[in-house]
Amino acid sequence: MHVKYDLNKILAEIKEDEKVFEQKEHYWASQKEIQDLLKKMRKEKAAK
Amino acid sequence: MSDNKKIRVLLADDEVHIRVLMKRVLESMGVEVVAEAKNGQEAVDLYREKRPHMTFLDINMPLKDGTKALKEIKAEFPEAFVIMLTSLSAMETVKECIAAGAANYIRKDTPLNELKLFVKESWDEYRNSLKK
Numbered sequence: 001m002h003v004k005y006d007l008n009k010i011l012a013e014i015k016e017d018e019k020v021f022e023q024k025e026h027y028w029a030s031q032k033e034i035q036d037l038l039k040k041m042r043k044e045k046a047a048k
Numbered sequence: 049m050s051d052n053k054k055i056r057v058l059l060a061d062d063e064v065h066i067r068v069l070m071k072r073v074l075e076s077m078g079v080e081v082v083a084e085a086k087n088g089q090e091a092v093d094l095y096r097e098k099r100p101h102m103t104f105l106d107i108n109m110p111l112k113d114g115t116k117a118l119k120e121i122k123a124e125f126p127e128a129f130v131i132m133l134t135s136l137s138a139m140e141t142v143k144e145c146i147a148a149g150a151a152n153y154i155r156k157d158t159p160l161n162e163l164k165l166f167v168k169e170s171w172d173e174y175r176n177s178l179k180k
Contacts, residue, residue, distance in 0.1 A: 028138055029138070029142050030137075031137075031162070033139075034137065034142050034153050034154075034155070038146055041143075041146050041147070
């Protein structure tokens with residue numbers, strides 16, 4: 001069986017995935033998200 | 049913040065209009081701004097000299113950024129009460145600052161009444177943690 005790959009399509013998909021990944025890692029947090037994160041990290045610290 | 053003795057504050061921001069605004073806001077809460085820094089290095093030096101009760105650090109500052117200044121201050125003075133006040137809120141930076149010991153991380157676009165509330169809550173929590 002012969003499978004034909006479209007390299008350009010694969011590369012475009014990888015690029016799109018990278019973009020989503022970047023946005024997830026570096027997205028700008030809202031003040032509410034920051035306060036929630038603070039509470040969570042303080043709880044974790046207190047539990048140690 | 050109703051202590052008889054005024055809370056002494058160090059304010060670090062490279063933008064003068066932010067320092068002027070924050071000084072007014074903080075003084076309306078009954079605290080005293082005893083020093084102002086326009087970069088991260090000045091903030092660390094002034095912290096050593098003035099030993100303020102409360103410090104506000106911007107992130108994006110010349111010479112030394114606020115994250116580095118926070119880490120240096122906390123390394124030397126682990127009990128320092130530092131709030132990051134910035135327009136940058138990349139989740140990675142927020143996590144880095146909280147992990148480094150920032151008492152809070154406040155975006156500059158936060159409405160002033162909320163900003164005051166966050167400062168007060170963080171200060172009360174800090175004071176309570178010292179009593180334990």
